[in-house]
Amino acid sequence: MLDYKFIKDNLEAVKANITNRNMTADADEVVRLYDGRTARTTALQALQQKRNANAASMKGKLAPEERAALVEEGKKLKAEIALLEEDVKTIESHLEDAAKKIPNMAHPDAPVGALDSDNLEVKRVGTPRTFSFTPKDHVELGAALDLIDFDRAVKVSGPKFYYLKNEAVFLENALVLYGLNALRKKGFTPFITPDVAREEILTGIGFNPRGNESNVYALEDEKSCLVATAEITLGGYHSGEILDKAKLPLLYCGLSHCFRREAGGAGQFSKGLYRVHQFTKLEMFVYCLPEQSGGLHENLRLIEEELFTGLGIPFRVVDTCTGDLGAPAYRKWDLEAWMPGRNGGEWGEVTSTSNCTDYQARRLNVRYKDDDGRNKFVHMLNGTAIAVSRALVAILENYQNEDGSITVPEALVPFCGFDRIVPRAG
Secondary structure (H helix, E strand, O other): OOOHHHHHHOHHHHHHHHHHOOOOOOHHHHHHHHHHHHHHHHHHHHHHHHHHHHHHHOOOOOOHHHHHHHHHHHHHHHHHHHHHHHHHHHHHHHHHHHHHOOOOOOOOOOOOOOOHHHOEEEEEEOOOOOOOOOOOOHHHHHHHOOOEEOHHHHHHOOOOOOEEOOHHHHHHHHHHHHHHHHHHHOOOEEEEOOOEEEHHHHHHHOOOOOOOOOOOOEOOOOOEEEOOOHHHHHHHOOOOOEEOHHHOOEEEEEEEEEEOOOOOOOOHHHOOOOOOOEEEEEEEEEEEOHHHHHHHHHHHHHHHHHHHHHOOOOEEEEEOOHHHOOOOOOEEEEEEEEEOOOOOOEEEEEEEEEEOOOHHHHHHOOEEEOOOOOEEEOEEEEEEEEEHHHHHHHHHHHOEOOOOOEEOOHHHHHHHOOOEEOOOOO
């Protein structure tokens, strides 16, 4: 959430940012409510001062009629204060609701655009493989090698669920261990996080916990949801706390299941494992000082690049356009891996990393005590280390062989114990 005064002082820039991000929010309404709250708060303080003066006057020697007049005035002030306090409470609620709809400001260098096709490619690493045969997609490969079963998952759980089988089970765990070990060496504290979070934590992070537009599963009759990412649980970990400045930045990585409704996610680009309702993900999360967040955002992206370079997967880096940014993000980088089976060979997103500045921290009330003795909001960043389902898509499709086998990336062999997946006899 943006600071109310910032919205008022930078109203035209905030309105232009809402337009550039293709979102709907009423910044003018926020300013109107903010000014209304300020006026009511000032009036409330004046009444409270009168009440205090009235109470002080009653401590001296007074004639009965004077005391009665002061008592009557005190009752009147008490009633007026109660009404105004309720009014302030109501307007504060409306102000918060309106302000939550306003997205974070976008980085000045973020490309302006409405769709992911407007994202700006800034780097390519690796060269897409030239096949001497027609490559299959991961759905065909998974079925042929008995690695993935979508059909029985539909029977048991519904569309967009899946069973991993045989070597794919080891590949998933190998990817997790590969990522965890890499992040441990870089100073990240590892977590296995809960798969459920309270609605106020989701709201603070920037997820909509209820309604048709929500991408998360709300638990019936409970004010909680299944998490869509460990960003939610790691971001809520220090909610309502004042962090020690000397210990910042805090580098965390969280392993969790992720549950997403993916409403409307259909078609070729969502095929198979690419867009599913449940998957395993290793997420990076950072709490830091404001002056640290720009450099740390670059570091998170470089870690993602290092992980996929180590897997031998060709990828490109894109600077996400304003219309494709989530509301909390100031700037976001995506890594898109080459997927030979995706529509005859295309790039598909495998990781992203966002600098959310103090937008989430302001909602979740995560602060640090600065050297001037004042409590200030930290900056919060997140980044995908390994989203296992999409990493599996890239590995199966890029490492397939003409004889139907899959070569295991060298970096994963120590963790899974085999270097090749071959068709089963019979």
